[in-house]
Amino acid sequence: MARTREAARRVFAVEYNSSQHEDRGLEENAPNYVITPLGESVNRMYLIGVLMSKTNNGTDDSPMYRAEIRDPTGTFYLYAGQYQPQALTALAQLEPPALLGVVGKIRTFVRDDGSFYASVKPEVIFPVDIPQRDRWIISTARFTMDRIRALKDAYGMDDPNEKDLVEMGHSGRTAASAVRSIGIYGQVDLEPIKKGIRDALDLVLEGGGESLGELPKMESGPSPKEAEKEKPGAEVKDTVFAIIKATMGNKGALYRDIIEECAKKGIDKIQLEETIQELLDEGLVYEPTIGIIKPV
Incomplete structure (x- = not known):
């Protein structure tokens, strides 16, 4: 049976960086989770912060970027290589300081002395504005x-x-x-x-x-x-997500087009806004620019 995509959790850097435990799945290809001190189970995450620095630890032909993204509580450490092509391209083009949104997966490392470090493998990196932050x-x-x-x-x-x-x-x-x-x-x-x-x-x-x-x-x-209890139902969420994908152009789906198509399905603007917020919370979509919604 196909696995559903893990929701992208929202965690501040101070909580994520304090993590000292990883829950590794026993089955083949089972997802791994960083367990934070507050008990949040994180496989994917959605964060926003300022790009403070970036370093290419690879070569010009095979780049491997290490980047530091700072939120108000601390610093996230990102590592992007050939298997994260969108993030790699974005980091190559961006210069600090830049306010960014990141959807990515956990990355962990344990030193010989047992020290545990949690970082992020970015899937998508995109510019955001102050209201989004x-x-x-x-x-x-x-x-x-x-x-x-x-x-x-x-x-x-x-x-x-x-x-x-x-x-x-x-x-x-x-x-x-x-x-x-x-x-x-x-x-x-x-x-x-x-x-x-x-x-x-x-x-x-x-x-x-x-x-x-x-x-x-x-x-x-x-x-x-x-x-x-106030969250939109799964059926509404599936419908909105399908409409976003169906109305999407090269840069994403226009919010006004999503509103128009959702109205045909009986989904009013309030329901739509709540549903899009939940899709954003779960890291299934992101907002590359105001008025544009794009699936991850």
């Missing part, structure tokens, strides 16, 4: 705070388990992350990650990000379970 920060902050809340509730339980955490209002995925974190890391120091969230949200506020709506608060917000 701010939306990514807000969304990533919400996901991260959901994991922190679940973990704090789990720390207060005699026997942390998914069932009880779900009954407390956490989504199944977030509950599983909390239990996974405790099983691998024990009790985690949450302060560095919480500081990273504050720094990231401060950056949005400094740029006038209040116009994006109410920013998430560290100790409050709608429960993950409620947010899960």
